[in-house]
Amino acid sequence: MIPLIRGVRDIFPPDSDLWRHIKNEAENLFQDFGFSEILIPIMEKTELFKRSIGEQTDIVEKEMYTFADRDGESATLRPEATASIARAYISHKMYAEDPIRKFYTIGPMFRRERPQKGRYRQFYQIDAEIFGQSSPYADARLIIMLKTLMDRLQIKGTTLHINSLGCFKCRPDFNNSFKNFLIKISDNLCQNCQKRANTNPLRVLDCKNKFCAEVTKNAPKISEFLCQECKEHFETVCETLKDTNIEFQINSRLVRGLDYYTKTAFEIQTDALGAQNAIAGGGRYDGLVKLLGGPDTPAVGFAIGFDRLAEIIASNNINYAQKPEIFIAALGKKCIKEAFLWMSALNTAGIKTETEFSEKSLKSLMRRAGKIGASNVIIIGDQELEKKEALFRDMNTKEQIEIKFDNPVKNIMEILSKKINRKKG
């Protein structure tokens, strides 16, 4: 047997049933919010991710699946979706026809980290982005959409953390002040943070080391440095969330791992997945489109960890598998042939129907019908074949009635619709 590549996995029933449920809920919701689907490549030129995510980030430095294509070009398996969507926005000059665009995409991402709970090398993200709207209402709308999805999927015990990272005008001031602070307390920081103090100071805030958290307690806060524009922006986002009854907490230590974020940053956290506490994260990235060679375009987006969502929902033990409406139990060769024809006709008519192709006892067939959760069983044996009347059994009520062989699809649909009416009535 050929083993799997580390960090990748197969998703199959019952998990894949749950996955389909999540995907459907997300897509329906996004459509309601006016988002269109965009499909983007699994791989891109390496340069795209280096430029957008940032050379100094962990993702680019050590986690990307980068390889030389046969012509020598450096290609990379996408570690996230935002860069590609921004690239697509620019390369098709979408802004020319309508600068305001709302997209979503669902698919696999690749990062070469050490696998652990809720973390895989091939993992799936549900991603949504808004281009061309600088208003804080765009941020709020996205967060509302995200929260609504969590509610619809019945994800409980989550907290929404939100922060503002400032913009290109005010963040440098904070960075300088923060760096100076770090230099003073440098000796008390962990080794990692001492390094980060130079390369990517904001990340020090994110350190889980207790001592680092302690000594940075009195560090300058980014909120004190925000320019008027950023401040108002953040306040409006927070107010809007309050007005729409969305609970959140302002977390001044929330920093994101990608360089392109500006202003609003947010994360949905859970304690259900061990160390992997983020199930969704996002924020505003007003500089990215320009950085990638497009016009100056504001943008905001988020990504949800699909695998993590699925793992949380799976603990509810709800079965999302499709169950057949009808199972045809056929006894003997002739009846199996008849059953096959009925099944095909019913499938074509849109009724979920199954049958068994091999000759088995009725008991065995009934067991199978019960096992796969069929609501009704149609029995066709030699007696029925002769009378040209099959037996229709309701598996819940155990009622059995006879149905004529002529036009079985029509007869069966009539029975089924009567039942639905009875349930409604």
Place this chain on the structure above:
RNA sequence: GUGGGUGUAGCUCAGGUGGUAGAGCUCCAGGUUGUGGCCCUGGUGGCCGAGGGUUCAAGUCCCUUCACUCACCCCA
């Protein structure tokens, strides 16, 4: 990249001081003539992660290796 834990049937796991593998669930077939979920009976299924060593004899001891897993790191 660094540490800890674990590797025995499809799944969950038993297998003191070494003597050539078990249970529950699943699956399959029966429990009298053509009817499911419960129950009963029987059956299928494992080179005990892989390689090497010690021994008359190793799932059980030693070494090596691989995989999985959790944590650090980082993020979704």
